[in-house]
Amino acid sequence: MNSPSVYVHIPFCKARCGYCAFSSCTDMSLTEDYFAKLFAETDYYADRSVPVYTVYIGGGTPSSVPTEYLDALFDRLRRNFDLSRVREITVECNPESADDKLFECLVRNGVNRLSFGLQSVNDATLRRIGRLHTYRRFCEALQRARSFGFCNVNADIIIGLPETHADFIRSVREAAALPLTHLSMYALELHPGTPLFEQSGGVDFFDGDEQADMYDEAVAVLARQGFERYEISNFCKEGNECKHNLNYWREGRYFAFGASASGFVGNARYVNPRSVKEYMTTSVSQMHSFERQVIDPNEEANEFVMLGLRLEQGISGSEFAARYGEDFWRFFLTADKLRADGFLIADGDRIKVPSDKFYVINSILAELWKSQ
Amino acid sequence: MSQQQTRNFCIIAHIDHGKSTLADRLMEYTGQVAKRDMEAQLLDSMDIERERGITIKLTPVRMCYRKDGTEYTLNLIDTPGHVDFNYEVSRSLAACEGALLVVDASQGVEAQTLANCYLALENNLEIIPVINKIDLPSADIEGAKKEIEDTIGLDTTNAPLVSAKEGINIKDVLDAVVDLVPPPQGDETAPLKALIFDCQYDNYKGVIIFTRIVDGVVRVGTSVKMFQTAGKTFDVTEVGIFAPAMQPVDCLKAGDVGYICASIKTVSDTKVGDTVTDAARPCAQPLHGYKEVKPMVFCGIYPADGSKYNDLKDALEKLKLNDASLTYEPDTSVALGFGFRCGFLGLLHMEIIQERLEREFDLDLVTTAPSVIYKVFTTQGDVLFIDNPTKLPAPTLIEHIEEPIVRAEIFSPPEYVGDVMGLCQDKRGTFIDMTYLDTRRVRLTYEIPLNEIIYNFFDTLKSRTRGYASLDYELKGFVTGKLVRMDMLLNGEVCDALSVIVNEERAYARGRQMAEKLKDAIPRQMFEIPIQAAIGNKIIARETVKALRKDVLAKCYGGDITRKKKLLEKQKEGKKRMRQVGSVSVPSEAFMSILKIDD
Numbered sequence: 018m019n020s021p022s023v024y025v026h027i028p029f030c031k032a033r034c035g036y037c038a039f040s041s042c043t044d045m046s047l048t049e050d051y052f053a054k055l056f057a058e059t060d061y062y063a064d065r066s067v068p069v070y071t072v073y074i075g076g077g078t079p080s081s082v083p084t085e086y087l088d089a090l091f092d093r094l095r096r097n098f099d100l101s102r103v104r105e106i107t108v109e110c111n112p113e114s115a116d117d118k119l120f121e122c123l124v125r126n127g128v129n130r131l132s133f134g135l136q137s138v139n140d141a142t143l144r145r146i147g148r149l150h151t152y153r154r155f156c157e158a159l160q161r162a163r164s165f166g167f168c169n170v171n172a173d174i175i176i177g178l179p180e181t182h183a184d185f186i187r188s189v190r191e192a193a194a195l196p197l198t199h200l201s202m203y204a205l206e207l208h209p210g211t212p213l214f215e216q217s218g219g220v221d222f223f224d225g226d227e228q229a230d231m232y233d234e235a236v237a238v239l240a241r242q243g244f245e246r247y248e249i250s251n252f253c254k255e256g257n258e259c260k261h262n263l264n265y266w267r268e269g270r271y272f273a274f275g276a277s278a279s280g281f282v283g284n285a286r287y288v289n290p291r292s293v294k295e296y297m298t299t300s301v302s303q304m305h306s307f308e309r310q311v312i313d314p315n316e317e318a319n320e321f322v323m324l325g326l327r328l329e330q331g332i333s334g335s336e337f338a339a340r341y342g343e344d345f346w347r348f349f350l351t352a353d354k355l356r357a358d359g360f361l362i363a364d365g366d367r368i369k370v371p372s373d374k375f376y377v378i379n380s381i382l383a384e385l386w387k388s389q
Numbered sequence: 390m391s392q393q394q395t396r397n398f399c400i401i402a403h404i405d406h407g408k409s410t411l412a413d414r415l416m417e418y419t420g421q422v423a424k425r426d427m428e429a430q431l432l433d434s435m436d437i438e439r440e441r442g443i444t445i446k447l448t449p450v451r452m453c454y455r456k457d458g459t460e461y462t463l464n465l466i467d468t469p470g471h472v473d474f475n476y477e478v479s480r481s482l483a484a485c486e487g488a489l490l491v492v493d494a495s496q497g498v499e500a501q502t503l504a505n506c507y508l509a510l511e512n513n514l515e516i517i518p519v520i521n522k523i524d525l526p527s528a529d530i531e532g533a534k535k536e537i538e539d540t541i542g543l544d545t546t547n548a549p550l551v552s553a554k555e556g557i558n559i560k561d562v563l564d565a566v567v568d569l570v571p572p573p574q575g576d577e578t579a580p581l582k583a584l585i586f587d588c589q590y591d592n593y594k595g596v597i598i599f600t601r602i603v604d605g606v607v608r609v610g611t612s613v614k615m616f617q618t619a620g621k622t623f624d625v626t627e628v629g630i631f632a633p634a635m636q637p638v639d640c641l642k643a644g645d646v647g648y649i650c651a652s653i654k655t656v657s658d659t660k661v662g663d664t665v666t667d668a669a670r671p672c673a674q675p676l677h678g679y680k681e682v683k684p685m686v687f688c689g690i691y692p693a694d695g696s697k698y699n700d701l702k703d704a705l706e707k708l709k710l711n712d713a714s715l716t717y718e719p720d721t722s723v724a725l726g727f728g729f730r731c732g733f734l735g736l737l738h739m740e741i742i743q744e745r746l747e748r749e750f751d752l753d754l755v756t757t758a759p760s761v762i763y764k765v766f767t768t769q770g771d772v773l774f775i776d777n778p779t780k781l782p783a784p785t786l787i788e789h790i791e792e793p794i795v796r797a798e799i800f801s802p803p804e805y806v807g808d809v810m811g812l813c814q815d816k817r818g819t820f821i822d823m824t825y826l827d828t829r830r831v832r833l834t835y836e837i838p839l840n841e842i843i844y845n846f847f848d849t850l851k852s853r854t855r856g857y858a859s860l861d862y863e864l865k866g867f868v869t870g871k872l873v874r875m876d877m878l879l880n881g882e883v884c885d886a887l888s889v890i891v892n893e894e895r896a897y898a899r900g901r902q903m904a905e906k907l908k909d910a911i912p913r914q915m916f917e918i919p920i921q922a923a924i925g926n927k928i929i930a931r932e933t934v935k936a937l938r939k940d941v942l943a944k945c946y947g948g949d950i951t952r953k954k955k956l957l958e959k960q961k962e963g964k965k966r967m968r969q970v971g972s973v974s975v976p977s978e979a980f981m982s983i984l985k986i987d988d
Contacts, residue, residue: 226938232939310951377938379956381915383961387964
């Protein structure tokens with residue numbers, strides 16, 4: 018088995034954003050108990066047999082909890098896993114909670130990548146979607162981060178927020194000019210029960226065509242600023258791909274801890290109890306079998322393609338054959354037709370989706386899987 | 390009870406003239422149904438009948454009525470009023486000696502009533518006029534009576550004046566039935582001779598024969614045979630009457646109306662109109678039976694789920710059992726797979742069958758655009774009857790085509806005459822006559838190609854006249870028309886299930902409408918889809934379904950692959966449910982969308 022990654026979910030947030038449907042929790046009084054449970058979970062599933070490739074602390078807002086907890090968490094991870102050869106440790110931060118104390122903590126724990134939730138540079142939009150920071154606050158946090166030596170920094174931008182097309186492009190333009198190495202750009206998904214869903218009645222603020230236009234425009238703006246798209250929604254300056262996410266997209270293995278965290282260990286995927294309350298009441302010995310699914314090789318091959326084709330460079334035909342014992346073009350009966358119709362490209366050993374067809378990758382995958 | 394105390398009768402009425410309500414009142418009055426069990430329109434047992442407020446199937450019921458100290462058995466056989474179900478009417482007439490002619494005092498005699506009345510006269514039935522809805526402020530009793538006398542020539546002096554809705558003078562109707570309908574004249578001692586006027590299929594009892602015993606007696610244990618399937622004999626397991634629910638009795642005798650079960654498992658062993666007789670002592674001659682009806686309207690019916698073909702086949706077989714006017718034969722379509730080409734008496738009949746298949750048999754269907762039957766004269770000198778556009782020979786092989794024309798009578802309030810005439814002109818109608826029946830009603834007579842009638846005529850008529858106009862039509866004959874087959878191409882490939890035969894001049898408009906409908910009904914896909922209407926190689930209309938530009942970009946949050954996979958699986962399943970026309974995935978709704986086009 019190749020080196021696995023480790024994902025840890027910190028569900029706490031100072032406030033819930035208008036679009037958020039994740040497992041998050043604004044009751045900070047639960048912090049103590051939650052971390053105790055989290056530590057017990059990592060103890061129970063400790064595995065020092067293989068070195069860990071990457072670590073990702075996501076949320077929620079990991080930066081919102083007192084740094085003692087983060088220190089303790091990293092102690093725990095170092096005790097239970099072999100972090101000696103770890104290549105990347107990312108922590109998600111929100112601008113309003115990113116202060117010097119936090120950065121000091123992250124530095125001493127070897128964190129070498131930050132991911133900020135920027136979402137928009139338009140303050141009116143930020144207020145409307147319930148974010149606590151302003152664009153100015155974000156710029157200050159970024160500057161402080163850099164002064165602590167963090168030069169590999171990502172910002173998330175959301176496409177399709179309740180703002181104008183021009184507002185969105187301005188966000189992209191401004192973000193691209195900042196000293197960032199990575200940008201993630203995901204389309205807004207309206208989930209029932211969230212304030213934005215109620216506001217919009219569940220109807221996207223921009224339809225699929227408009228979103229595609231916005232993407233195209235953003236891709237062009239970013240390319241001019243040196244940001245290359247390496248995955249449908251992810252852009253980076255040369256060599257700054259997110260290793261942790263690449264591991265997901267390459268059908269790698271990863272441990273996952275905390276409420277709602279999803280892991281892939283051995284031949285099984287699991288998802289921890291989604292709500293904090295349910296997570297706290299589930300015994301750690303049951304945690305990874307709470308929602309567990311064995312992935313047979315056939316299904317793994319499907320996943321490998323589903324995830325790998327999201328990458329600009331696609332998948333390796335020889336790797337597919339080595340992993341699943343069959344030629345890609347034979348495994349998927351509709352693949353040849355998709356290639357003939359221009360939805361798949363064979364480029365040496367690489368099999369890819371042309372970048373102008375990225376937006377319809379779900380249709381392409383459905384077509385591929387159909388032949389299974 | 391002897392035949393002297395039996396009366397078999399039916400009710401003839403135009404739609405909405407209150408036939409079912411009157412039947413309900415008669416049953417209520419004779420105590421056949423307790424008031425608390427009364428459900429409006431009891432005889433209309435199918436959900437569709439109650440919802441639409443119309444009678445489709447004839448339904449028998451037996452009532453007991455005492456008059457002047459004598460107990461009488463009255464068998465009422467309800468009949469449908471709509472033009473499409475004429476055939477059903479003729480079936481019930483053959484089982485009766487008398488008929489109530491119900492006329493709405495506010496509306497007078499309608500064309501369809503007249504037609505059924507003549508049918509009844511031909512069958513030598515005693516006809517008793519009944520004036521209904523006398524409680525309405527607009528009731529014109531004398532006018533209605535005069536119309537009956539003038540148009541049909543019946544004496545209305547003693548016609549019962551009733552309000553079925555209010556239950557007024559119901560007794561008069563029952564008395565008239567007893568006094569005026571002649572008792573049956575069968576011979577109980579003669580060999581069994583019984584008319585099959587309807588059938589039903591029951592999973593436990595097999596085929597249930599609805600019968601009128603003309604001569605002889607049938608009881609449990611009698612060995613019977615049918616004339617048209619003479620080789621087989623069946624042992625009667627149950628006989629009974631309609632009270633109105635089926636109720637077993639010891640025997641059925643000459644003059645009785647009831648049912649027979651004889652463990653008949655094969656649906657095709659019984660034919661409506663056939664004669665049942667005693668296998669050991671058969672009667673010499675069968676009854677006349679019914680004349681075969683010719684379907685007028687055709688369409689393809691396919692299961693939405695291809696694996697349900699056999700279920701559809703079974704369902705059609707069972708419907709055919711009690712609806713002899715339905716015809717069907719296996720058909721295949723490139724786009725829709727295996728299904729059936731079905732023939733119907735008219736549009737309403739078609740709708741009813743589709744609804745019954747979906748409701749009673751729980752089937753999801755895809756139906757193709759209705760077609761009429763065309764007479765195609767080939768250059769070889771042959772005459773072909775074509776009811777399926779895909780079967781139309783190549784234009785070079787066709788000398789000319791004739792299409793069915795109907796004589797349509799439209800009754801409308803005078804203020805809508807202009808709209809109605811406009812519609813008839815649009816539909817290639819030829820004006821024949823216009824008559825002001827009174828100050829409130831005009832009768833317009835047109836000759837119109839049937840393929841225009843089946844294409845949205847009725848809905849448009851109703852909408853242009855705010856629902857006031859009514860339509861009756863009868864087949865007049867065939868006339869030569871400039872007819873062509875129009876194909877629909879999806880991404881350059883002909884979709885056979887969408888082809889229609891149209892008048893050449895109408896083709897452009899129709900092609901444009903169909904292309905527009907399809908454009909809305911076909912979801913955007915990975916590539917641009919041209920939708921074209923074509924006559925031969927000539928494209929006459931085009932729309933485009935633009936290529937899908939973006940589908941969901943679900944994020945793999947925290948590595949949650951499972952959620953994303955589920956979304957994709959759903960998308961894949963959705964795709965599998967669609968029909969493939971070349972590379973284009975077409976949802977079932979798209980085939981149906983072209984059936985409803987607003988003019």
